[in-house]
Amino acid sequence: xxxxxxxxxxxxxxxxxxxxxxxxxxxxxxxxxxxxxxxxxxxxxxxxxxxxxxxxxxxxxxxxxxxxxxxxxxxxxxxxxxxxxxxxxxxxxxxxxxxxxxxxxxxxxxxx
Amino acid sequence: xxxxxxxxxxxxxxxxxxxxxxxxxxxxxxxxxxxxxxxxxxxxxxxxxxxxxxxxxxxxxxxxxxxxxxxxxxxxxxxxxxxxxxxxxxxxxxxxxxxxxxxxxxxxxxxx
Amino acid sequence: xxxxxxxxxxxxxxxxxxxxxxxxxxxxxxxxxxxxxxxxxxxxxxxxxxxxxxxxxxxxxxxxxxxxxxxxxxxxxxxxxxxxxxxxxxxxxxxxxxxxxxxxxxxxxxxx
Amino acid sequence: xxxxxxxxxxxxxxxxxxxxxxxxxxxxxxxxxxxxxxxxxxxxxxxxxxxxxxxxxxxxxxxxxxxxxxxxxxxxxxxxxxxxxxxxxxxxxxxxxxxxxxxxxxxxxxxx
Numbered sequence: 001x002x003x004x005x006x007x008x009x010x011x012x013x014x015x016x017x018x019x020x021x022x023x024x025x026x027x028x029x030x031x032x033x034x035x036x037x038x039x040x041x042x043x044x045x046x047x048x049x050x051x052x053x054x055x056x057x058x059x060x061x062x063x064x065x066x067x068x069x070x071x072x073x074x075x076x077x078x079x080x081x082x083x084x085x086x087x088x089x090x091x092x093x094x095x096x097x098x099x100x101x102x103x104x105x106x107x108x109x110x111x112x
Numbered sequence: 113x114x115x116x117x118x119x120x121x122x123x124x125x126x127x128x129x130x131x132x133x134x135x136x137x138x139x140x141x142x143x144x145x146x147x148x149x150x151x152x153x154x155x156x157x158x159x160x161x162x163x164x165x166x167x168x169x170x171x172x173x174x175x176x177x178x179x180x181x182x183x184x185x186x187x188x189x190x191x192x193x194x195x196x197x198x199x200x201x202x203x204x205x206x207x208x209x210x211x212x213x214x215x216x217x218x219x220x221x222x223x224x
Numbered sequence: 225x226x227x228x229x230x231x232x233x234x235x236x237x238x239x240x241x242x243x244x245x246x247x248x249x250x251x252x253x254x255x256x257x258x259x260x261x262x263x264x265x266x267x268x269x270x271x272x273x274x275x276x277x278x279x280x281x282x283x284x285x286x287x288x289x290x291x292x293x294x295x296x297x298x299x300x301x302x303x304x305x306x307x308x309x310x311x312x313x314x315x316x317x318x319x320x321x322x323x324x325x326x327x328x329x330x331x332x333x334x335x336x
Numbered sequence: 337x338x339x340x341x342x343x344x345x346x347x348x349x350x351x352x353x354x355x356x357x358x359x360x361x362x363x364x365x366x367x368x369x370x371x372x373x374x375x376x377x378x379x380x381x382x383x384x385x386x387x388x389x390x391x392x393x394x395x396x397x398x399x400x401x402x403x404x405x406x407x408x409x410x411x412x413x414x415x416x417x418x419x420x421x422x423x424x425x426x427x428x429x430x431x432x433x434x435x436x437x438x439x440x441x442x443x444x445x446x447x448x
Contacts, residue, residue, distance in 0.1 A: 007211050010122060016214060023223035029276050032184075033162045033170035033373075037275035039191075040159055040376050043152045044268015050145045051261035052253050055390060058145035062202055072144075073204055076195075077213030079151075080206050083191060090174050092185055094192050099119055101189030102128060111135035141388050149257075149387035152264050156380015163373035164365050167278060231435050234346060240438060247447035256408075257386045257394035263415075264379045271376055274369045282369035286426050296368075297428055301437030303375075303419060304430050307412075314398055316409055318416050323343050325413030326352060335359035 010094055014084050021085070035086040042078040049075060122206055126196050133197070147198040154190040161187060234318055238308050245309070259310040266302040273299060346430055350420050357421070371422040378414040385411060 006012030021027055049072050050058050062069045087094045118124030133139055161184050162170050174181045199206045230236030245251055273296050274282050286293045311318045342348030357363055385408050386394050398405045423430045 008121075008207060010207060013207055013210055016211070020214065020218060024221060025224055031167035031170050032173065033165055033167045034275050036155075036158055036162050036170075037271045037369075037373060037376075040152075040155045040373075041268045041272035041275060043148075043155050044265045044271070047148055047152055047261045047268070048265035050148050051258050051265060053145055055143035055145045058143050058148075059201070061144065069202075072202065073209055074213060076199060076202070076204055076206065077210045079195060080210040081214065083188075083195065084210070087188060089171070090181075090184060090188070092188055094188065095120060095122060095125055097185055098125055098189045098192040098196070099128070101186060102132065102193065106132060109136060112137055145261075146387050149261060149264075149383045152261075153380045153384035153387060156377045156383070159373045159380070160377035163370050163377060232345075232431060234431060237431055237434055240435070244438065244442060248445060249448055255391035255394050256397065257389055257391045260379075260382055260386050260394075264376075264383055267372075267376045267379050271372055274372050277369055279367035279369045282367050282372075283425070285368065293426075296426060297433050298437060300419075300423060300426070300428055300430065301434045304434040305438065307415060307419065308434070311412060313395070314405075314408060314412070316412055318412065319344060319346060319349055321409050322349055322413045322416040322420070323352070325410060326356065326417065330356060333360060336361055 010084060013080075014088050017081060017085050018088060030085060030089060032086060032089045035082055035089055039079065039082040039086055042075060042082055046072065046075040046079060122196060125192075126200050129193060129197050130200060142197060142201060144198060144201045147194055147201055151191065151194040151198055154187060154194055158184065158187040158191060234308060237304075238312050241305060241309050242312060254309060254313060256310060256313045259306055259313055263303065263306040263310055266299060266306055270296065270299040270303060346420060349416075350424050353417055353421050354424060366421060366425060368422060368425045371418055371425055375415065375418040375422055378411060378418055382408065382411040382415060 006015075021030060049068060050061075053061060057064070061072065084094065087097075118127075133142060161180060162173075165173060169176070173184065196206065199209075230239075245254060273292060274285075277285060281288070285296065308318065311321075342351075357366060385404060386397075389397060393400070397408065420430065423433075
């Protein structure tokens with residue numbers, strides 16, 4: 001049971017993840033290099049759920065195939081957790097960092 | 113210039129991304145299948161930044177190599193943005209979904 | 225039982241894979257896009273086998289951990305088979321294509 | 337100029353790659369862990385070439401878009417070279433290993 005009080009933000013998720021890892025003494029394994037590999041491994045499992053679907057079928061999968069949708073949500077959770085952990089290990093605020101990049105991308109690709 | 117008012121949460125980031133895409137009429141391309149591929153492609157670029165470093169060097173990279181750190185932050189932003197977009201396309205709340213998975217993982221791996 | 229006569233070359237492997245797929249009527253699924261996703265998914269499983277090892281441990285894994293080595297060989301096989309299939313779908317001779325790229329890379333990075 | 341005599345087999349490609357690396361004194365970097373990351377990074381670049389195409393467009397890309405086809409061949413070469421290098425670092429014969437796995441897969445999925 002984790003005493004998480006903030007379950008709506010990435011900061012609350014990050015704090016829970018850091019406590020989860022500390023409670024299991026896993027910190028020595030969780031370098032940025034290793035976490036990036038783990039992130040890529042989970043993204044690979046996500047791809048496997050979508051690889052034989054057409055793009056149109058992938059749009060409909062949430063409503064058309066509840067079992068596949070549950071597996072996809074589980075993989076998305078693993079991806080999210082490793083990404084949040086990786087960002088913490090690199091001292092990056094994911095949301096601010098993403099907005100900063102979007103500032104550049106919006107200039108590079110003007111609206112039609 | 114985007115009229116984003118909430119720059120601290122994933123919801124605000126998602127809203128900005130959806131508007132960014134709508135303004136460019138890119139929606140037809142952004143199926144879950146295609147977005148998962150784009151996410152994996154960006155994770156690949158992140159791996160490339162860390163592949164020749166030792167785990168110890170990857171821990172120190174943020175302070176030891178500002179140019180590499182900037183590239184890593186840029187890749188993290190691309191990964192974040194595609195993940196947020198993918199979750200939106202699947203109607204998944206990333207933070208709630210990640211907590212739900214952690215509820216299971218905490219039981220599966222008890223603390224030491 | 226496959227009547228493969230050439231088990232030493234990539235061409236023989238490719239021919240066996242194409243027959244395997246034809247015998248199961250899976251061709252409609254095996255587009256370059258889908259095969260690239262499947263390849264990436266299998267590479268993700270390979271990463272998962274190596275993610276918590278140090279680089280030194282990864283060098284020793286073949287002799288130090290026979291069970292892990294067997295899993296790694298199994299993932300390498302999946303990666304190889306999807307790569308050979310993908311190349312066939314794009315009408316690319318993998319070995320000739322790799323030598324062609326090495327001709328360029330050898331010029332770009334002169335020996336020390 | 338490399339004195340490669342066998343340009344038709346994976347063994348010849350592997351020998352050229354090992355000599356290429358030795359000539360540049362890069363061996364210390366080329367552990368299985370690092371090579372798996374590099375392989376995944378190149379697969380990510382391959383995905384990026386196919387991510388916005390429909391499956392049907394990906395089938396036609398070789399003839400319909402020569403510039404994209406050249407980029408795809410270049411990425412396929414990078415993937416091949418890292419896979420061959422990784423297999424060498426793990427003392428795995430890629431073709432024999434792939435046939436061994438196919439022996440199992442053919443039993444698991446009987447023909448229709």
